[in-house]
Amino acid sequence: MGFSKLHPKILGGLKKCEFNEPTPIQAACIPRILEGQDVAGLAQTGTGKTAAFLLPLMDRVLRSVEQTSLQESGTSPSREELSDKDLEKRIFPHWKTKNFILILEPTRELAHQVYENFKKLGQDTGLEAVVIYGGTSYDNQKALLEKGVPFVIATPGRLIDLYKEHFVDLSQVRAVVFDEADRMFDMGFKEDMKFLLKRIPKERQLLLFSATLNFDVLQIAYEFGSNPVEIDVSRDQAKAEHVEDSLFHLGKEEKPQVLLSLIHKFLPRQAIVFSNFKHNVERIVRFLNSNGVPAVGISSLLNQAQRNRVMSRFREGNDRNILVATDVAARGLDIQGVDMVVNYELPDDPENYVHRIGRTGRAGKKGRAFSLVCDDDIGALHRIEDYLGNKIPVDWIDDEDLITDFQPFPSAPEFRPSQRLQKKDVRPRRGHRKRKSTTSSSRKTSGASRKKGSSQRSRRGSSRSSSPSERSVHRDRRLGRHQSRQENSAARTKKTHQRSSKRKASSSQRFKHRVRPQNSSVQKVSVKTGVGEKISRFFKKLFE
Template structure:
């Protein structure tokens, strides 16, 4: 099946070919014809399956088939709105839409926090057909009356489950209140919960349903491995795995921003170039770290769940859960950064004793059993001899600086533990 056979016009097909797309993915094959019909859609698909093209291509075609009347002030109206949970995802989606629309007269704009609002206001003074925004920054524009949403014809909620996890439901409802009642609504989500179902019932009118994979399942292209290890030796094991296997591009997940900073510094000292990316980093720092990671200058990117949405790297080979997420669904999103668009990938998780209940929740969600592997030299000690007050062993070992990581023998010295507690990630309104 070709993209042309799905009903897309020549200009879009030309742009798709120039992007290197050759054959539609399952979500694209099902979504594109339905979106072209003009009805509402509820779509479930694993991350990395091509959802952006699934809604973006037919959206652009529908907009190109009609012309909108100018607003009362003479400006061209915003005709389509895509909401995303994070800055990185907003930037990624807008970049893709811009590439798809290159042979049309449609114009796109990314809108998110962490950067000056003034360039966005200036851009809105020109023709903008499609806005891709995080909810918080969009509401800033609404409150300052720099954007008029009264002519929006199409609304897309991308990664809707993550937006609800991040506490954006009130913002979403405030945005819905200023949109016209008559519009096409598309809701895309990798996982489904009762909250997502409730939102879909409120938002969508007689929607078509698409689910291209088993709900909350992980992609078959991802090889999952689980290592049992003491909490205090996780970093040593991670350093060894990266160095010993000569991994060149590894995305590592931690639960907290502080933990991401600390781990990145420790890996860097082990001779493994690493940087952290999370919500407290400036947008410039986040963009720089992601760019260096994509082009191979940076070997390890340490991220929190929120910052990782929107990291779309073709053929990313390795994802590591340094710490398991508190919410089992986040495991699906994390490992979905690898094994994208049909390519293979590997996802590793480092499991200490206190995380075993979290592992059981993940096994229940994905309906798979996790067999713990024990790497020689990193065997976990008996559970009863690991009280929380036990002082860490002295650790004077350093990586050799050549990027090979620690050997099992050198790693027998435990890494010093931080006196700062690991606090759960707070969820509230922010832009990633």
């Protein structure tokens, strides 16, 4: 099925976007989604999966709104190419103004890009959408939700927050899409997905799109779906068709030189350099900028406002046409003009390799992908080639294309201990001090020597006495005490003896000693008057 069976208002937007023929994932998904079936589809980034669920859902909403308005007005529907049976399958029954389609994305970047695609594809439809994600103001989002929009594109965290504040009514959801479902599981959104699905009506359409149909994805599909249709695009089709990928075997120290040489050789209009480590992103950006190549970097170290500024500068392409990124942006970038991708390090996950090179070669254009492979990347290379089912071609750079005059690669930042560890007056734990074997003179303390930052303040290297009594005197003087530690200890001992002697005196008044006739052992008997007399009379009678 092509695009011809879609709503006429959608076809106008497709022509403006130059969408002529559907991709394999679009051709497989669009008919089933139009019929209202639940779908679990495998689709890599760059294969057109966003349009695969946006186009049929927009078609269903448009026809549902039209059918509802016709029923309310009482006019008869106009005859078109669809039969009554096909039209009944396509529409959402009893569509209301507050009903909406929910599209969930794992990251803010993906949510924003789906929103941009929605505006392009639905520019002639009159449909509205609201994008909801963290790092932005609540006010505009709440206003649109109260007004009612047919499409809500959101990240799980912010959507749940709005639901708990009663700004989102999940009972109005007619279809839910989990885009990049496998990444949602990787990011720990499994419980959030179940939380939302349990509060969405069971009579809704469920669509899951994932890079891999793993156990977690299929479990959600079959637990909450209604006989979902599994659509598995083969790996050859999932990999971008117009991308030529190759690799370079080299040493780790040669990577910066080869990277710079590739950029100067092919002169890309826009290129993305992927690294596995966020601290490497900053170093690569500094290296490229120092050698006259304008570059910007994006990683998890940036907040949302900084990411937006970086991406806007890169998309404009006026002053920064090289983007250095980690895998946090691998599935979150949708830029049509990227014509070269460089893997500075190979990813550990083979699927991320396909996601990375899928950033180029879009919209039928050719793209190049280069991988810089050193000894540390050999294990990842074997996994990637096993996943793809073929060997990645090996390439090399001619000597005349190799740049020799360049600024060196920045060294890794040195470890700097915290400010607390750098304090000079930190005292060691008690019992771990090393006592000096030789006796030295006691430390002289004066008002001038106790200034902040003075050498007398430092414990290390100070001339301390090895005598405990002398050290205690210095300590008592420093703390403002009038007596030494030994004097205080003697006073406490004296008081203790006084208390114990008082106790003995009082106890001697309360008890007396009496010798039994049988033995010479001493027995303490109470001196209470009544009891003592009775006991004495008892013993007198006993021995008479």
